[in-house]
Amino acid sequence: MNAQLTGGKLLTLLQLSSPALPIGAYSYSEGVETLATQGTIATSADLLHWLTQELSSGSIRLETAILRWSYVAASQAQFEAVDRWNQWLSALRETAEMRSQSWQMGRSLLRLFADLEPELTRQLPDLARQGNCNFAIAYSLVAQAWQIPLEAAAIAFLHSWAANLISAAVRAVPLGQTQGQRLLQQLTKPIQTAQADIATMTEADLMACNWGVSLASMQHEGLYSRLFRS
Structure with a gap:
């Protein structure tokens, strides 16, 4: 798990975390569209x-922690543990939209991986051949199968999450493309800090303050017009 990220593995990781990966991430805003419409996110x-x-x-911390643990469990063929974490993540979702997003992206990633490998x-x-595999679990399984080092896979997951929500905000607020890139640059330190914190988490630390996202997701279906599915 501490293997060096060689040139080939780096390219594979860039493919896995690319916004061009056809898994549908671009169609979700995770409540950002609701918040932009309400004026909570205006700048x-x-x-x-x-x-x-x-x-x-937020819950992205829990997803990343479980991604890490599932990666380790998969590397040791402890698939019952992977299945348990998948069920735990499904139960964590407060709204049908958020659960559907996670399952759809997980399913799309695994279908793509089956075509490629x-x-x-x-x-x-x-569970990888079943319909309800959460995206964080699918990502961990693919990263482990491709033997991408865990630390690199985890921080790329966080970066990809941030980049996708910034892209959603560029369209929904709207923000300029340069502002979006500046934001991603400003998140470098927070992402690194989160990565370090998550790496030390135990099951006793599985808690999040996520009510803002939950309310935004619940209100999303009532918007007059929508660009996104969440």
């Missing part, structure tokens, strides 16, 4: 504050 400073708070106390796919646990 780049508002979005920076929102994402920084999510990194410090049919031999490696046969080594994945049964």
Whole structure:
């Protein structure tokens, strides 16, 4: 798990975390569209504050922690543990939209991986061939199968999450493309801090303050017009 991120593995990780990966991430805003419509997120400073708070106390921390543990469990063929964490993540979702997002992205990633790596796919646990595999779990299984070092896979997961929500805000607020890139740069330190904190988490630390996202998700279906599915 501490293996060096060689040139080939780096390119594979860039592919896995690319916004061009056809898993549908671009169609979700995780409540950002609701908050933009309501005026809660109206500036780049508002979005920076929102994402920084999510990194410090939101459910993305739990997803990343479980990604890490599932990666380790999969590397040791402890697939019952992977299945348990998948069920735990499904139960964590407060709204049908958020659960649907996680399942749809997980399903799309695993279907893509099966097309790219049919031999490696046969080594994945049964839940990878079922419909309700959460994205963080699917990501961990693919990263482990590709032997991408855990630390690199985890921080790329956080970066990809932040980049996707910034992209959503660029369209929904709206913000300029340069502002979006500046925001992503400003999140470098918060992402690194979150990565370090998450690496030390235990099961006793599985808690989050996520009510803002939950309320935004619940209100999303009532918006007059929508660009996103969440």
